Amino acid sequence: MNRVLILGAGTAGTMAANHLRGALDESWSITVVDRDDEHHYQPGYLFIPFWMKPERVKKSRRSMLHAGIEFVEAGVSLIHRERREVELIGGRLLAYDWLIIASGTRPDPSLVEGMADGALWRDRVHEFYTLEGSVALKKALADFTGGRILVHISEMPIKCPVAPLEFAFLVEDHFRKKGIRHKVDITYVTPLDGAFTKPVASKELGGLLRDRSIRLAADFAVERIDNDSQRLVSYDGRELPFDLLVTVPPNVGQQFIMDSGLGNDAGFVPVDKHTLRALDDDRIFVLGDASDIPTSKAGSVAHFATEEFIDNFLAAIEDRPLPNAFDGHANCFVESGRGQALLLDFNYETEPLLGTFPVPYAGPLRLLKPTRLNHLGKLAFEQIYWQMLLPGRPIPISSHMTMAGKHKPKE
Incomplete structure (x- = not known):
């Protein structure tokens, strides 16, 4: 029996498992591992603070996998590449012939001083990159009657890099509809030199910020959050006061990637950006947000890259040249x-x-x-x-x- 092991049952992992189950014969087993059985439609996090019901974004991971795919509900501890085994939290070992890492990225607010460890966390400092954070932010917006709002990106790369811009536009519209937009000052704070990473898009989106009277604070590298004075502080000494801070914490790879020696400094696995094959191990492919490919960490990338990956995987297991080159779409x-x-x-x-x-x-x-x-x-x-x-x-x-x-x- 040939064994494919997929770490992560999010967008990329679920797609890969279902595609491969249809492409591989019964001599292949496919096992998917994830820490829980709750698949989230993450684009919905953006809408929960405004109108979407939290339960709408959740479904069972098992229910999304086709028949003939085994699902193991457990956290991953280590990848033992030399033995081609994955160690789960608790000590169980899963052997593989081919490994697909689709473990995504995660926000880590502990990496900014005064964020997760500050007295204002989940009070006047919020995020919407988790379901818990989005639900808490909904209440904060409902209680907000005026003042200064900062919509802030700690550093790049982040999952769905347009989401903070979307939140800025939606929160502006939210207070406009409530009739108190004149009482709310909104500033979009980014480490980039403009509204977005690319010149044409940055110009168009920056123009839209101006049209909505949303201030832009660019080139802002956050050092810390001063909880006592309610200020966002940059390394160059700038300080931005706030009554409500909606931040995007630093995004990093999973801890087991770092502990296994597979990741870069941020915990993302270096791969060939066209084939998605790990640079350090020919038996490992990396899909979705877990890799270091130089494009957006977004569902569309997971979708397009996974479609390109399937034929490459079928070629790899037969030791043929890989036919597809993903273009970063x-x-x-x-x-x-x-x-x-x-x-x-x-x-x-x-x-x-x-x-x-x-x-x-x-x-x-x-x-x-x-x-x-x-x-x-x-x-x-x-x-x-x-x-x-x-x-x-x-x-x-x-x-x-x-x-x-x-x-x-x-x-």
Whole structure:
């Protein structure tokens, strides 16, 4: 029996398991390991502080896996590469012939002084990158009647890099609808030199921040949170006062990756960015947020990369050259409030541009422009995620980015 072991039953791990179960014969066993049986639709975290019910984002991990896939509910302690074994918390050992790491990333607020260890945590300092955090933030927003709000990114990379921008737009719209926008001062605080990482997108999104009267504090490298004075303090000495701080803590890889000597300084596994094969071990592939590939840590990347990975894996187990080269394709909706959203489409080499998607010149979705249809597309993706993406059903969008129908704005 040939053994495939998948660490992580999130987006990438679940997709990979379901695709491989259909592609491999019965001489292959597929085992998926995760610490619990609760799969979360993480894009929903953004909406919970405003309108989405928390229970809506949760389903059983087991229920998402096809028949013939074993699910082991346990945390991972170590990967013993020399023995091709994974040690679970509690001491159980699982042997493998091929290992797929899809363990994602996690926010670690302990890495910023005064964040998780501060008296204001979950009171006036919040995050929405966990279900618990989103629920707590909902109450904080309900109780907020005016003052200074900071929407803050500690450092990059982070999971879904557009999510903090989305929150800034949504919270502005939230207080506008409540009729107290004039009482709320909002500042978007980022370590980047602009609203986003790429010039065209940064210009468009920065313009939208200005249109909504949201201040931009760029190049802000956070040193600490001063809980006594309620100030966010940067290494260059700048201090931003707040009444409510909505932060994105540093995002890091899983502890077992670090303990196993597989990760970089942030705990992400170095891989070939085109094949997703670990640089230090030919028997390991890394999918989703767990790798160090230079593109967004987002569900769309997990989707497109996993589709490219399947044929590569089938070639690898037969010792053939890997046929597919992932181009870093990412596709992200950006909620902008007012019942609208923007859409970004980019890859390793090409920044987000203006244009149409998915059909060149026809759309119906517009790139980098806020529209009602883009917003509806984001909402519709929830059911696409549960009903098509995770089960491995085909979605009529190419995993490779095309330049057809895209263009830079005129100078």
